[in-house]
Amino acid sequence: MEAALGRVSASKHTGRENLLVCFSHLRWNFVHQRPQHILTLASEQQRVVYFEEPVFEELPQPQMRTSEASPNILIVTPVLPLGASAAKSDAVQRRFVQQIIASMPHSRLIAWYYTPMALRFTEFLDPDICVYDCMDELSAFKNAPPELAQMEKALLRRADLVFTGGLSLFETKRRLHQAIYPFPSSIDVKHFHKARLPGKDPADQAGIPHPRVGYFGVIDERLDAGLVALAARTMPDVHFVMIGPVVKIDPAILPKADNLHWLGAKAYCDLPDYLRHWDAGWMPFALNEATRFISPTKTPEFLAAGLPVISTAIVDVVRSYGAAGLVEIADSDDLESKLRSMLLRPREMLLPQVDAYLADMSWERTWTAMAAHIEGAYRRKKVVPLRRSA
Known part of the structure; x- marks a missing residue:
């Protein structure tokens, strides 16, 4: 010692x-x-x-x-x-x-x-x-x-x-x-704004077809694995990219599908390289005791990256970003309709509103x-x- x-x-x-x-x-x-x-x-x-x-x-x-x-x-x-x-x-x-x-x-x-x-x-x-x-x-x-x-x-x-x-x-x-x-x-706006600029697609993502809907963050009991499986099953033409370390749960329980891609943990500095090649971000959180009080850091990070975002009804997301019209709130009943509608919208449509909202959140x-x-x-x-x- x-x-x-x-x-x-x-x-x-x-x-x-x-x-x-x-x-x-x-x-x-x-x-x-x-x-x-x-x-x-x-x-x-x-x-x-x-x-x-x-x-x-x-x-x-x-x-x-x-x-x-x-x-x-x-x-x-x-x-x-x-x-x-x-x-x-x-x-x-x-x-x-x-x-x-x-x-x-x-x-x-x-x-x-x-x-x-x-x-x-x-x-x-x-x-x-x-x-x-x-x-x-x-x-x-x-x-x-x-x-x-x-x-x-x-x-x-x-x-x-x-x-x-x-x-x-x-x-x-x-x-x-x-x-x-x-x-x-x-939010570190400068870092995630890099995702709005052109750049090379990372090698482990480059072969994944579009449209791509992505999640990044810790993968644990807060993630709704059933919802992820449902999304992949009902939208076989959409590819779901999942980034993050798996902790506290058995990786074997994670759903598997041809359009579901578990890429593992990535360095913070590399996240914009992945996000710039996604068509939307999503937060498929389970609604349970572990998520009752969370305020996901990735919400403003997705938005700063210029991505449209869809989330389950996490209280702090609904009352802030949802109420401001910046994040679409969906559950298993309407996830497909809302996600497909989101993917048809121009990505740039909400950017002025997003940037104004994030201006004082550094x-x-x-x-x-x-x-x-x-x-x-x-x-x-x-x-x-x-x-x-x-």
Whole structure:
């Protein structure tokens, strides 16, 4: 562990700058989404440590695997021996967190949580600001730890600020904290606008006939596999392109058809190359507990790419993009009619309306607002003790 700690210390980062330590259930290099967008912007103002959930391998003693996502973002992955108990895992991670923070001089410490489960090994922390960025209702997800709900209650008591990943999530939690703010999915417009420009079709997609209807994102219990199968069966002339890693479900249950193409995970930087050659985007989400509060980041990303979009009736999609006439809402009864009608429309028809809607939805704007809340919370915490001593 001492050898690993030596790699954490970065001599090129000197001075007592702010330090943000993020505890996440998501791998930094898994899917590029909300944490990566927000923390990359945060790293322009402070040092960021991204502390992932542990991996378990055959090794004699714990190790701390580190890498740099950028000069100011350090990724830390605890590597624990196979069979390590929960108590041992927590003790090792607690020690790693202590070592990381001690190795990085800082004037202000921000603890940023994406998973309440990290409180099991960070309860000792006394940060200047504690942020809970609640991007999903994790307790509704497949294989959620049974103690997650209780851990979230503890985190809500500790947090100075709570951000939510959507309006529905905000509404269900707004009475649980006095400083809670909704920050629905934002958009990297410049990146996805590349899909509006000409470009070469990726090799693994080039042979797929048109029309093409595409999905990209994590493929798990939130995807309606039955709806995907129905679409492929009832529209044999339409080709459905599915991009993303398969997690938490058996890949064998995914439907198969000649016009259904599972291309696997793709790098974030390559997504515009695929999207520019699609005729429409779709979001075939199941309507279940795991999707009740989601605010899919891919909705504005599809729109920024210049694609017409069709989705199942996800609440946050219906009330925002659906109400604005930017996304077609469909279920199994009318999917074919609505999708075929969409494919006949000129792609450019909605672009002025789309661009106007997305104009104020940048991740930069989101981070600026979050940073203002953090600064306000910090100032309030510093003022309160002065008033008490007067």
